[in-house]
Amino acid sequence: MSQSRYLRPAQRQRTATEVKLSRFITTIAPTADRAASAAFVHEIQQEFADANHNCYARVIGAPGTTTEAGMSDDGEPQGAAGKPLLTTLLHSGIGDITVVVSRYFGGVRLGKGGMIRAYTQALQHALQTLATEEYVPRTFVRLTLDYPLLERVQQMLQQYEAVIKHTDYTEQVSITLQLPQEYLQIFCDRIRDLSNANIRVTMDK
Numbered sequence: 039m040s041q042s043r044y045l046r047p048a049q050r051q052r053t054a055t056e057v058k059l060s061r062f063i064t065t066i067a068p069t070a071d072r073a074a075s076a077a078f079v080h081e082i083q084q085e086f087a088d089a090n091h092n093c094y095a096r097v098i099g100a101p102g103t104t105t106e107a108g109m110s111d112d113g114e115p116q117g118a119a120g121k122p123l124l125t126t127l128l129h130s131g132i133g134d135i136t137v138v139v140s141r142y143f144g145g146v147r148l149g150k151g152g153m154i155r156a157y158t159q160a161l162q163h164a165l166q167t168l169a170t171e172e173y174v175p176r177t178f179v180r181l182t183l184d185y186p187l188l189e190r191v192q193q194m195l196q197q198y199e200a201v202i203k204h205t206d207y208t209e210q211v212s213i214t215l216q217l218p219q220e221y222l223q224i225f226c227d228r229i230r231d232l233s234n235a236n237i238r239v240t241m242d243k
Contacts, residue, residue, distance in 0.1 A: 042220055044100045046134040048171040053164040057152070059144025062160040063089075066168060069136040072098060072106055078136050079110075086140040093157065095123035096136040102128050114141075118153040126161045132170060137161055176201070176216040181229070182238040183211050190232060198225050 047068040055062045065082050069075040075096045083092045091112045098106030107128070109120030123137055139160050148156055179200075183191060188211050195202065195213075198221045206212040217225055229237050 042100065043172055043174040043218070044133045045170040046132060046173045048169040051164060051168055053160075053167065055156075055160045055163050056144075057156040057159070058146040058148060060146070060148065060156065061142040061144065062156060063140040063142075064137060064160045064164040065140070066135060066137045066164055068134050069096060069098065070134050072096075072108070075108070075136040079138055082138040082140065089140040090143040091119065091141045092138055093119035093123060093141070094136060094138040095120055095127050097124075097127045097133055099133055101131045101133045103133065104128070114153060115150050118150050119157045122154045122158045123161055126158055126165070130165055132165070132168070134173065137164070174199075175219045177219050177222055177241060178203075179215055179217050179222075179225075180240045181211075181213045181215070182240075183213075183233065184236065185211060187233055187237065191229075191237070194225075194228060194232065200225075 047066055050065065050067045052063065052065045054064070063086065067078045069078055075098065079092075079094050079096075082094075086092055091114050093110055093112045093114060095109040096107060097103060107124060109124040111118060111120045114120075119139065119141075123139060127135060127137065139157055181191065191213070195215065199218050201216040202213060203216060204214040226239055229239055
């Protein structure tokens with residue numbers, strides 16, 4: 039997964055389109071891993087069990103990431119549904135996303151080319167109004183330092199968007215925080231320079 043921040047769906051969304059009497063219901067959800075994606079797909083398949091097809095595609099991780107990508111035509115001609123859905127997702131600029139398009143056949147055959155266009159348009163229509171949020175991959179970091187350095191460290195934490203989770207005040211100060219991964223290396227370098235290597239930095243899981 040990329041260490042840079044990226045957009046992902048803020049919540050579930052559902053839209054519907056119709057092409058030559060066939061109805062396409064598009065449901066999108068944020069999914070941070072394959073298990074969440076599989077559970078979402080199964081839920082939609084159960085909800086629309088009477089649909090002729092429940093085709094899906096997923097992108098797990100940063101936008102354009104293919105390592106955990108997946109798709110299914112669910113009985114449509116090979117390449118007519120899953121592939122155009124996945125291609126659209128990969129070029130959407132959105133990560134951690136799964137889409138299921140449930141099709142109710144209206145009696146008019148679309149042909150493979152028509153199906154590719156219909157599934158693509160159904161997803162594009164949904165993405166136009168999709169609410170997104172910025173996801174910032176973070177790493178847990180623990181700092182152990184002497185009290186005279188505390189104020190300077192606290193000022194620096196604000197500069198790097200650190201989120202303090204816990205602080206222990208004993209013989210030294212121990213600060214557990216979450217730091218954006220994109221700042222990790224420069225942050226550690228700054229800490230080292232600030233304290234002449236007298237602040238202990240450890241990575242928490």
